[in-house]
Amino acid sequence: xxxxxxxxxxxxxxxxxxxxxxxxxxxxxxxxxxxxxxxxxxxxxxxxxxxxxxxxxxxxxxxxxxxxxxxxxxxxxxxxxxxxxxxxxxxxxxxxxxxxxxxxxxxxxxxxxxxxxxxxxxxxxxxxxxxxxxxxxxxxxxxxxxxxxxxxxxxxxxxxxxxxxxxxxxxxxxxxxxxxxxxxxxxxxxxxxxxxxxxxxxxxxxxxxxxxxxxxxxxxxxxxxxxxxxxxxxxxxxxxxxxxxxxxxxxxxxxxxxxxxxxxxxxxxxxxxxxxxxxxxxxxxxxxxxxxxxxxxxxxxxxxxxxxxxxxxxxxxxxxxxxxxxxxxxxxxxxxxxxxxxxxxxxxxxxx
Numbered sequence: 001x002x003x004x005x006x007x008x009x010x011x012x013x014x015x016x017x018x019x020x021x022x023x024x025x026x027x028x029x030x031x032x033x034x035x036x037x038x039x040x041x042x043x044x045x046x047x048x049x050x051x052x053x054x055x056x057x058x059x060x061x062x063x064x065x066x067x068x069x070x071x072x073x074x075x076x077x078x079x080x081x082x083x084x085x086x087x088x089x090x091x092x093x094x095x096x097x098x099x100x101x102x103x104x105x106x107x108x109x110x111x112x113x114x115x116x117x118x119x120x121x122x123x124x125x126x127x128x129x130x131x132x133x134x135x136x137x138x139x140x141x142x143x144x145x146x147x148x149x150x151x152x153x154x155x156x157x158x159x160x161x162x163x164x165x166x167x168x169x170x171x172x173x174x175x176x177x178x179x180x181x182x183x184x185x186x187x188x189x190x191x192x193x194x195x196x197x198x199x200x201x202x203x204x205x206x207x208x209x210x211x212x213x214x215x216x217x218x219x220x221x222x223x224x225x226x227x228x229x230x231x232x233x234x235x236x237x238x239x240x241x242x243x244x245x246x247x248x249x250x251x252x253x254x255x256x257x258x259x260x261x262x263x264x265x266x267x268x269x270x271x272x273x274x275x276x277x278x279x280x281x282x283x284x285x286x287x288x289x290x291x292x293x294x295x296x297x298x299x300x301x302x303x304x305x306x307x308x309x310x311x312x313x314x315x316x317x318x319x320x321x322x323x324x325x326x327x328x329x330x331x332x333x334x335x336x337x338x339x340x341x342x343x344x345x346x347x348x349x350x351x352x
Contacts, residue, residue, distance in 0.1 A: 008037045016043075032050050196348045280298060
């Protein structure tokens, strides 16, 4: 399988590496950066272009990976699908639900595979947890919680990451979508009915007074814009009575001992489980003969980007999206929009 990589930044490099490991051939690299694009193309002996037009016309390259900034997701995805390419599209699917729906309609009308890049479904802890839940070991699920806290990690401060026009939002639409997708995946995508959310803008907007500890897509541009949230909290209620609690932050004053960077927990009436997003252990608490017994399941520290890409390749071969679908991504985006709406309105948002 020949793959075109659109976007030669850090995420594009990860996908190119995964594609090669999965047995694909990187045939094209598209990027306007005169250094990043040619360098990645040279690494994989691929053709390079600033424009994707030549890639669209290359009938031997049937699939593309789109790893560009958020505001470019829709135009590149629509163009690729319309050119007859199967598409792996990085998260978030687009800036709005409407844009997501428009992309999905193009994929359907051209009978193309469209898979969305929610990589945390493919971690060992994520997949083992899904199996445990599906096997009924936790009984009836009544609550889940997903946290991701960075203390001083606003990405690309002053660049497109922190400009709502180009990003669609801040921490919620950036890292929060991973937590939402993973949570819905574990819960088997129940129908949400109510959302209460709040976003906060306490750190990034200070710009020069903000002292970062790490910065994806840095260094900062202090002459730029930061008009997005650096943290968000939400409670989601589903039609089956289950609730989901979300805590997401690029930045916050979190005591590290009491508020670990990442935690996911799922609680049922016969047991519960919890894990760290980047961990190798799933901790279980199960009722046995009336007593609560703790145990630990250890999983391999595997290459979830590789597993994700293999899923995409199998989807292309079988002509059925096996990973995160456009409709599931729309469900994620719908919750993102509902959280923003609830925060703006200061009240619960009814979804049905």
